[in-house]
Structures are given as C-alpha cells and as structure tokens.
Amino acid sequence: MEAPWLFASGVVTFFVLAPVAALAVTATGGSPELWQHLFAYVLPVAARDTIILLLGVGLVAGVVGTGSAWLVTAYDFPGRRTFTWALLLPLAVPTYIVAYAYLDVLHPVGPVQSALRALLGFDSPRQFRLPDVRSMTGCILLLGFVLYPYVYLTTRAMFLMQASNLLDVARTLGAGRGAVFFRVALPLARPAIAVGVSLALMEALNDIGAAEFLGVRTLTVSIYTTWVTRSDLPGAAQIAIAMLALVVGIVLVEQWARRRRRYANDAQGPRPMVPHRLFGIRAAAACCLALVPVVLGFLVPASYLVGESVDRVRFAGVSPALVTETWNTVALSLLATVLTVTCALVVVYAVRVTRTRAPAMLARAASIGYAIPGSVLAIGILPVAIGADRMIDAVWVPIAGASVGLLVLGSGAALLYAYLVRFLAIAAGGIESGLSRVSPSLDEAARTLGDGAIRRLRRIHLPLTRPALLSAALLVFVDCMKELPATLLLRPVGFETLATHLYAEAARGTYEDAALAALLIVLGGLVPVVILARVDQAVG
Amino acid sequence: MKDLLFGTARTAALACFAALIAVPAAAQELNLYTTREPGLIQPLIESFTKSSGIKVNTIFVKDGLPERLAAEGAKSPADVLMAVDFGNLTDLVEKGLTQPVKSAALEEAVPANLRGKDGKWFALSLRARVLYAEKDLGLSTVTYEQLADPKWKGKICSRSGQHPYNTALVAAFIAHHGEAKAEAWLRGVKANLARKATGGDRDVARDIMGGICDIGLGNSYYVGLMRSGRGGDEQARWGAAITVILPSFEGGGTHVNVSGAAVAKNAPNRAAAVRFLEYLVSPDAQKIYAEANFEFPVRQGATIHPIIAALGTLKVDPVQIADIARHRVTASKLIDKVGFDN
Secondary structure: OOHHHHHHHHHHHHHHHHHHHHHHHHHOOOOOHHHHHHHHHHHHHHHHHHHHHHHHHHHHHHHHHHHHHHHHHHEEOOOHHHHHHHOOHHHHOOHHHHHHHHHHHHOOOOHHHHHHHHHHOOOOOOOOOOOOOOOHHHHHHHHHHHHHHHHHHHHHHHHHHOOHHHHHHHHHOOOOHHHHHHHHHHHHOHHHHHHHHHHHHHHHHHOOHHHHHOOOOOHHHHHHHHHHHOOOHHHHHHHHHHHHHHHHHHHHHHHHHOOOOOOOOOOOOOOOOOOEEOOHHHHHHHHHHHHHHHHHHHHHHHHHHHHHHHHHHHHHOOOOHHHHHHHHHHHHHHHHHHHHHHHHHHHHHHHHHHOOHHHHHHHHHHOHHHHOOHHHHHHHHHHHHHHHHHHHHHHHHHHHOOOOOOHHHHHOHHHHHHHHHHHHHHHHHHHHHHHOOOOHHHHHHHHHOOOOHHHHHHHHHHHHOHHHHHHHHHHHHHHHHHOOHHHHHHOOOOOOOHHHHHHHHHHOOOHHHHHHHHHHHHHHHHHHHHHHHHHHHHHO | OHHHHHHHHHHHHHHHHHHHOOOOOOOOEEEEEEOOOHHHHHHHHHHHHHHHOOEEEEEEOOOOHHHHHHHHHHHOOOOEEEEEOHHHHHHHHHOOOEEOOOOHHHHHHOOHHHEOHHHOOEEEEEEEEEEEEEHHHOOOOOEOHHHHOHHHOOOEEOOOOOOHHHHHHHHHHHHHHOHHHHHHHHHHHHHHEOOOOOOOHHHHHHHHHOOOOOEEEEEHHHHHHHHOOOOOHHHHHHHHOEEEEOOEOOOOOEOEEEEEEEEEOOOOOHHHHHHHHHHHOOHHHHHHHHHHHOOEEOOOOOOOOHHHHOOOOOOEOOOOHHHHHHOHHHHHHHHHHOOOOO
C-alpha cells in the first residue's frame, strides 16, 4: 500500500541526485591551491556581495510579494480582479532581459535622462547625470521587483485558503485590520512566504545574466570564472557544492525554526475571506500601490521590448526561424512541466501517504537541484545522460547490431531531465504548501471508508489543491521557457529555443536583434498567467 | 532490474520526444560545434553549402563545449569545432579533443604562428584590442602601459577583467613584462575605472558618449558594427562619439586575438570537415569575414573593410600565441587578486 509510493519517490530522488553525485565526483579531482586563492582574493568580496544581494532581494521580494497579496485578498477596490493576475506578469520576463531594458532606458544617453536634461536645461551628460544602474542597489531593486511574484503567488494562495473564521475571531476580539494582518494572517502564511522567498532567492543566487550584467560579483560568477576562464572544472564543482551545502543549511534552519507549528485547516474547509471594500481616496491609493510592482516589474521592460521589436522588424524583418523556435520552446516547456509536476506530486504525496520520515527526507533531497546554477547542473547531467546512452546501446547493439548513437542527448531528453532536476523544487514547494492546508482528518475519514491512496489523491487532494497545483505548473512552465544555461549546453545539434536564440544575439552584443525573441518568451509566459487567472476566478 | 525498467521507460519517452524534433540524418552533412555566435558565421555557412552541397548543422554552445565533447566521447557527432580566443582553442587541443590536419591549402593561407602544431587548430580571423576615446580628447597615440597612469583616474570604462578578451591581453602583458609588473599595472588600471568592470565592448562606447568615462578598451570589429549602422541608428551614434586608436605595448605592437577552428577528434565526416576549414581560409570566405564581420582576415593580402582600414595600419604584437596561452591562468588569477571586477 505504501511501498509503491516510497519506491516511486525514491526513484525520482535517485534521478535528481545523480547529477549532483556526478558533480561531487568531479569535485574530488580539484587541487587545494584553488581554495587558498579563493579565500585570499575572491570569497571575502563574493560572499559579502552574495549575502547583501540575497538579504536585499529577500526583503524587497518578500515585502512587495506579501504586501500585494494581502492588498488584493483583504481589500476590494476598482481593478482588484485585474491586479490579481497582473501582479504575476513580471514572472514572464527573464531577469537578464529586465536588466538590459533598464540599463538602456536609464542610461545617460537613454530616453529618461535625455528628457530630464532637456527639462533642466543641460545639454551634455557630462554636466548632469543620475547614478549608474550598474550597482548593488540597482541589482537588488531590479531582481526584487522581478522575483516578487514567487512570493505573491504562494502567499496569496495561502491567504485565499486561510480560514477566514480565524480572521473574523481576531476582528471580533477588537483587532484592527493592521493587527489582523501582522498577528494572524502573516504568521499563518509563514510557510508560504518561506517557500516563495526561498524560490526567489535561489533564482537570485543562480542568476548569472542580470547580476553579471549589473556588475555584481556573486559566488555564482566566481564558479563561472573558475570553470570557464581558468578551465578548472573540478574547482568550479567544489565551489558549487560548497554553495549547495550553504543553501541546504539555510533551508534546514528555516524548517527547524517552524518545526513545532502545524498549519492545517479543520475539515470543514476554509470559507474564503470577504474582502473589505474601499472607497474614494483609499481605493485610489490601493490601486496605485498595486500598480507600482506591475509597472516596474513588467510594463516598463515589456513596453521597452515592444518598442525595440517594432524598430527591429522595420529595420531587419522577422526571422522565419522564430516560428520553429517558438514551437520548440513551448513543446519542450510543456513536456517538462507535465513531467516535473507529476514527479513533484509523487514525491510530496509519498510523504503524506506514508507519514514516515524516509519520504520526507527524500522530498527534501529531491529539491536540491534548484540550488545549483543551471550551467553547473548541466555539467553534472552530461555524464548521467551519456551513461544512459551507453546502457541503451548495451541493450540495443546485441539486438539490432548497430549503435543508436547519443539518443538521450541527441533527442533532447537530456534537456527534459535537466528541467526536472532544476525545477522539481518549485513544483514540490507549491504542491506541499497547498497540501499542508488540507486537514489530515479528511485523509483519515477517507481511509476509514476504504479509499486507497490513489483514490484519495484523485477525489480529495487533487480537487482541494487545484489552485496550488496550477500555480506550481505555471511557475515551472515559465521557468522552463526562460531557462538558458542548461538549455544551451544540453540541446541537440540544430535545435534552438527562443532563449538560445536570444542569447546568441545578446552574446555578440546585438541585443536589439533579440528583442522579438524576448518578446515571444514574455508572450509565451503570459498564456499560463491568463489561464491561472481564469481558473482562480472560477474557484473564488 | 531498476536500470532495465528505467531504460525501457526512457526509451519510450525518447521515442515520443524524438518524433517532435528532427534528428539530422547522415547524408552529405557536417556538424559544427561553435562558441562563436551563429549570426556571425551564418553567411559563411550558407556560401559553403552553396558551393559544396554539404549541409552544415550547427550548435552554438557558450560555456562547456570541451565538457560536452569529452562526455560524448567516441560517439560524438561533432566534426568541426569553432571558437573565439586562443585560450579556448588551445584548451580544446590540450584536452585532446581535436585531431591533426595536414592540408596544403590551410598551411599556405594561415601563417605558422597562427595555427597549432600539427594542424590541431587554425586561426581564421583576427581582431585587435583597440582604444575607444572621447572625441574632444585629441588623443592620437597610447600604449597599453599608459592606461595605469593616474591621470586617467575615474576615466576608464572596461568590460569584466575575466572576459577572455581581457585575460588574453593581461597574459600578453605578462609575456612582455613579467607577473609583478602586470600586477602593478592591473592595480593602476583598476584604480582608474569609472564604473564596475562589466557589460560589453560597445557599452564602453555608449558610456563614453554618456559622459561616464573618457577612454576604454574594445575590440576592433565592434567599431565596424557600430559605425556601419548595421546595429541601427542608435549604435551608429555611439560609434560616431568615439575616436579609435590602435594602442601598442612598449617595444611591441597591438594586441590581437583570433577566432579559429579545428577538426574534432572523433569527427564522423572528417573529409567534409577539412573541406570546410579549407573553404574558411579561401579568398572568398576571408572576404566575408572582412565584410560581414569587420575582422582582419588571416589570409595575407585579403582585403580589409574600409571602416577598419581607416583605423590605421595594424602592427601586430610579436609575442608568441603559445606564450599568451601559457599565461592565461596566471592572468585570470591576477585579475582576481587585484579585485578588478569588484
């Protein structure tokens, strides 16, 4: 009864851990000299910058994400319905594109500063200019306003499912709306905020495009330098594993800190919160407040892309390859999403079914792929994919008498595998926080009535956690569409996605040529956002 | 048992996926692995296919090309490897991923100091590391050494020190003056930076126009890309905002880097691969390099694009490529040591 779940969960975990193990093997080949160099010259600055960046991004994304989620769940104001999905839009824009867009818009020779100079009567940027975006502050604000939807999504789902009777009780006992938020809603939403913030932080940590572009040297950039510039792959693997240990440590501490709390609802199920209606100036203020993250995280970079794309299409026309690339991107991302969400469901549900420690540990372990930079992970995937190809050949050659060649790598299956390893944590996190709100007494009741695990999943858990499942799928899909480093290294010959097209242009500095591909990534990301919004409205 | 189960499940999944994308068939074809941006080599590939009838399948890989090749091993479909920067090329050779090629056409076209021993790699085009300067500065000559002069304090823009273009330059500096002097020089240049060392070479031109800095190093072909207007009007303005100077090492010449290619160790289509390489150094292809990419052709006597020719006569630094390649890791460590990118 429980054994199959445990086995399935073990299988998924095995596959996720295999590339990490391969990396660990690679790491043993390094020389100790590297660490002397790193400790002396690299780590002090890289570690400091990484910590500042993470604290900053965590704060910005956490406050903006939680704040906006509360705003659209607890209050009603004109445009609220639109905002519930519009606040997700920044998810569709890859961070490296946002960084480029802002640099262009805010550059001394860009539109904003040019207009400002004209207004103030200066005629050269040598007389007057604003501080450079390429700084730590710029990077924190930028990443914060692009990554907050991870927090918004998980936290809002939590607020929606939160038992409004608890909030009502608090109100009856005389707590103001502010107090209700800080003393009841916020502590109850903590698992969701923790999941959201940690997703945002891992994105920030693994981001190589935006941070590097804005001149912030994180540990990830150090891994890169060690590997690419000094051809020291074992060294790079060592740093990656050290960083991984750090991330795992932080996640464990967070979980330990809330070890005694339980967040499940009672079996009657949550009655959704009735938003408080705002009028007049307060409604306008709420509207403006909700507009800020949408404008900064989406409208500015997106309208920049539209403008650039129009210019480019006029100047150079549309490349016919874009159609194939769009299809490749969507098909690949869809397959990867189905695979990842299914595996995540297996891993997370195994914990619930067996209620023993082993699957819980497997679930933790299966999530670590997200903490490894995509490019390094790809290096770990290579030997595993090639190993699988050897196994296929070992079976195939005696039968058919000929080698199938590099099937896993050559078919793109290695890419699906990479996405699974990398994004399982996103799906698992979302599903887990959704499942945690379903009272175990429902499971017990169904069990007493003779329902098996599969039937309980189908009849109780899937329906009750549908919003959480969908948001998990959305996040994975959009992340697959945006994923670059692993896609670049593991794709088959002659196979291009929108992200690789974009990168190929950006790598030679012709970002403008990439505008259309970037815009298509954004548009592709919008589709699931809209779907999610519709489902959401149907739910409540 | 577990493995077998997986094997079957995987093969089934693969079969589905393989149906979605075309796996190249083995006719008159050639597989090119490149770290060079495909947009830059596309015209060359099209022209080669037209004249030879050989179809070229390309995969553009940025980092990890050696790792992927090594992992693929004997079954690798790669025929030709193409890369930018000596470091990357010699890295492929050192890891045993290329094979020797004996070809009179290649040896005739490519000078001996611009190809590997036994023909394990060949340079195809050259680019110079030049100085972009603010127009009104009236600067006409400069040495790389002078960039550390405190008079440039707060006036220099640069891309990341760890970028191969810059590590190669620092490696050349070490080859000229030794490690200690290179470190002092790097500290001087670092102290002169106007902003964080990041972005690309064209950002240097844009930032000079934007008043952030006065001078900065950049590759020669970007000047052609900007000034030709091929990147749009905006970039044409960046190109027009700067003067370009060919700097030199004291007692040497201007630092150049290469783009190059090699035949892969396990190339399944070796003959086609050699043919492709020979085509790339032919007068026709070298003309495309100069005209489409604004690079210096590797072939003696091939014409240079007028915009690039207008920059002045290139006097190539005599330091041996092998020396530059040898100092690459030291250069990268020095750049960390002085905190150039911090």
